[in-house]
Amino acid sequence: MAKEIISVTVKAQKADPITAKSDLLAVGVFSDAKRDRLCEAIDERLGGAIAKVRRLGDFKAKANTSALLYGDGKIGAQRVLLVGLGERKKATNNTVRGAAVLAASKAVELRAGRAVLALHNGFARRPDAAGLGRAIAEGAHFGSYRYDEFVTKNEDGRLKELIAIVADANAAKVAQLAKGVRVGSIIGRAQSFSRTIANRPGNVMNPAALAASAKKVARETAQLSCTVFDEKQLKQKKMGGILAVGSGSVNKPRLIVLKYAPVGKKAARATIGLVGKAITFDSGGISIKPAAGMQEMKLDMSGGAAVLGALKAAAELKLDLNVYGIIPSAENLPSGTSYRPGDIVTTYSGKTVEVQNTDAEGRMLLCDALHYAVEQKCDVIVDIATLTGACIVALGKHKGGLMGNDAGLIKQLQAAAEASGEKVWHMPSGEEYLEEMKSKIADLKNIGNKWGGACTAAAFLGQFVGDMKWAHIDMAPMEAMFEGGKKSGVVGSRGFGVRLLTTYLMNAAK
Numbered sequence: 001m002a003k004e005i006i007s008v009t010v011k012a013q014k015a016d017p018i019t020a021k022s023d024l025l026a027v028g029v030f031s032d033a034k035r036d037r038l039c040e041a042i043d044e045r046l047g048g049a050i051a052k053v054r055r056l057g058d059f060k061a062k063a064n065t066s067a068l069l070y071g072d073g074k075i076g077a078q079r080v081l082l083v084g085l086g087e088r089k090k091a092t093n094n095t096v097r098g099a100a101v102l103a104a105s106k107a108v109e110l111r112a113g114r115a116v117l118a119l120h121n122g123f124a125r126r127p128d129a130a131g132l133g134r135a136i137a138e139g140a141h142f143g144s145y146r147y148d149e150f151v152t153k154n155e156d157g158r159l160k161e162l163i164a165i166v167a168d169a170n171a172a173k174v175a176q177l178a179k180g181v182r183v184g185s186i187i188g189r190a191q192s193f194s195r196t197i198a199n200r201p202g203n204v205m206n207p208a209a210l211a212a213s214a215k216k217v218a219r220e221t222a223q224l225s226c227t228v229f230d231e232k233q234l235k236q237k238k239m240g241g242i243l244a245v246g247s248g249s250v251n252k253p254r255l256i257v258l259k260y261a262p263v264g265k266k267a268a269r270a271t272i273g274l275v276g277k278a279i280t281f282d283s284g285g286i287s288i289k290p291a292a293g294m295q296e297m298k299l300d301m302s303g304g305a306a307v308l309g310a311l312k313a314a315a316e317l318k319l320d321l322n323v324y325g326i327i328p329s330a331e332n333l334p335s336g337t338s339y340r341p342g343d344i345v346t347t348y349s350g351k352t353v354e355v356q357n358t359d360a361e362g363r364m365l366l367c368d369a370l371h372y373a374v375e376q377k378c379d380v381i382v383d384i385a386t387l388t389g390a391c392i393v394a395l396g397k398h399k400g401g402l403m404g405n406d407a408g409l410i411k412q413l414q415a416a417a418e419a420s421g422e423k424v425w426h427m428p429s430g431e432e433y434l435e436e437m438k439s440k441i442a443d444l445k446n447i448g449n450k451w452g453g454a455c456t457a458a459a460f461l462g463q464f465v466g467d468m469k470w471a472h473i474d475m476a477p478m479e480a481m482f483e484g485g486k487k488s489g490v491v492g493s494r495g496f497g498v499r500l501l502t503t504y505l506m507n508a509a510k
Contacts, residue, residue, distance in 0.1 A: 005196055006108065007161040008144050010137040010185050012178035015116070015167040018042055018075050022165070023112035025077035026103035028096065028119035030088040031061035038121055039082075045074045050082065062086055063095060066102055077116060081106055088122065093135040094421040096120060100139025104164065108144050111159045116167045120177070129173050133166060133180025134187075135421075138499060140164045141188025147199045147492050186316045187502050191495040193217075194309030198302045198479075198493035202281030206251035207329040210278055210304065214256045214327065217312050223262055224315040229255040239348045239372075241364040244355070246330030248285055248338030255369065256304070258311045258325035262318060270508060271322040273378030274311070274501060275369045277362045277385035278304025278329035285332045285358030286340050299493055300362070302479040303385040304329060306497030313502040319509040326373055328365040332358070344442045348372065349464050354442040362387045363446060363460050370464040380409060381465055382504070384473040384497050390453025391474040395425055400478050400496065403429040403458035404471030413471055413504055420499035424473060429458035437463075473497065 017025060018041055029039060043050040049069050053059045059067035063086035071077045083099045085091050099119045107115045117140070120132040144162045166181055168174050197205065197213060205213075211228040218226035231252040234243050239255065246253030256278075262269075279300035283289060289297065304327040311325035339345065343355045348368040355364075362385050373381045391401040402417075402424040404410050410426055417424045436448030436456045444463060448456035458472045478496035 005149065005192060006144050006146055006159060008141050008164065008188070009162070010140050010164045010166065010181055010188070012133055012166040012168070012174050012181045014169065014171050014174045015165065016169050017116050017118040017167045018045065020076045020116050020165065020167055022077045022114045022116040024079045024081055024107050024110065024115040025075070026081045026083050026115060026117050026119060028085045028099050028121065029061040029082050030085050030091065030122060032087050033122060036122055038118060042075060042080060046071070046080070053082070060084070064098055064102060066106065079110065079112065083119060091123060093128070093131045093419070096132050097135035097139040097421050100136045101143035104140040104143030104162065107162055108146065108159050111157065113159060113161055114163045114165070116165045118167055120166070120168070129176035130180035133177035134184035135180070136166050137181045137184025138188045138191070141185070141192055145192050145195060147196065149196070149200070183317065187313050187499055190309040190313035190502065191498040193312060194305040194498050195493040195495040197308065198299055198305040198495070200298070202298050202331065205298070205301070206280050206331055207246070207254040207278070208251065210280060210301065210327070210329050211254045211256050214258060214308055217308065218258060221312060221315045223260055224311060225259050227257045229257070237348065238346065239368040240345045241347045241353070241368040242328050242330060244339040244343065244345045245279070245332055245361045245364050248335040249331040249333040251280070251331045253328070253330035255372070256327040256329060258308070258327070260311055260315045260323040262320055262322070269321055270379045271324070271377065272505065272508060273324040273326060273373035273376060273381040274307045275326045275366060275373055275381060275383035276303035276305070276307030277301070277366055277387065278327050279361060279365070280329060280331050282332045282359070282361065283334060285338050285361060286334050287357045287359040288334055289359060299479050300386050301329065302493055303383070303475060303497065305493070306384055306475070306495065306501060309495065309498035310501035310505065313498065314505050317506065319505055321505065321509045323505060324373060324376055324378060326369045328369040330365060332361045347464070351444060351463065352442040354439040354445040356445050357447045360446040363457055366461055367464040370461060374466050374468055378468065381468050381470045382413070382473065382501070383461065384475055384501065386476045386479050387474045388454045388457050388476055392477045394427070394454055395477045397477050399423040399425045401425060401427045401454050401474035402471065403427050403455065403474070405462055405465070406469040406471070409469050409471050412507065413473070413500070416504035416507060417500050420503040422478070422496055422500040424500070427455055427458070429455050429462060429472070433459035434463070
């Protein structure tokens, strides 16, 4: 078993992209640019090769497209990858992040271990060099990621290390790019870590193993601590929701609590609670899922993995706020000890829930974890979960659902989503949806009718946060593998939420 995912190093460097030695030079090209000095200079050296592919229509520079040329000893790079950026006026940092994803992915495909990235030039408005550097670094980490931890033989000789150089001849710009590259590399590494945690199969990544991974992260990261509550402690605390979901498996549940506290004292420093669902495998329990595609249910821990990644990034960035990462984890399996449809569960808050479907297990975990966050006196609580198939039906696979009880918090998360490129869409979850979740024999039931399932699930969760500012992100659309991932170039977890949550924390710390 190969235990190492591709090692990626991204750095900004004062260099001429044309003469810098590399296996691959990736150049960003706008579809509507009348002049591009870098492309013109490269084209002159290559004898008009760029002009030719554009004249023939083989490369129109649309976003997410590319064309490969060869240096033939005429420039420092062995290969030139033209990467489309689309229209100049529409280009954003997200455009550049996508270009870096494509360039890094191509570098891995070609086994090009040293790549020069010139993707940040020629913007219509005065560019934010630090922001572009961050976007390039995040994209390079995302695009180069490959999950082949259990592949024992790779006949293609998969690339083991990628060094990506963000090159520019202007020293002042390089200094700004470097600031962004540092931040983007921290976030990119955290996202790759989250993806690996989520991608590991259920026979490897169970609640105890996830807890061990969280403890390891805490040991290796300054100002980050980790406390784990095992089954015995969960019983003592009367966390009935977590215990019910995990009751059918020999792999017993855990509640993982990470805390980041920066050095020094600051009376006004905010405390933010991030809560992430971590079902390490979800069979549906007694209300068992169809067999087809069930292997994808190892990704039902993606919310917890995202929170773990975000806490890792927050600590490495030394953000000036307190952050809790609260990760309830269980394995939802059918057995003689499983919780059943018809059971009434007393949750940590004291509220009772009538179980009508054991496959609506995520909310049963989260309700205990949310109440725990309330007890820690968090100023803001944000939960993230692969919660409902209904959210996929509503939004497709392009955006996560965003719900909550505070308009200001919703706007802050929308801004973080836009900046991070991890998109969300605001959906309702008010009193009318809560009516669907009321039981005649308990305080609540864990499913409503078949309509608006993402909204009714959020309304259920909202009953466990009291008066706290709270938001819920249903990330199911962004982690679903219902097309195998190959069309989008992503197989397995996207690590959705790490960039979004970290960006939100960075903004909150300003």
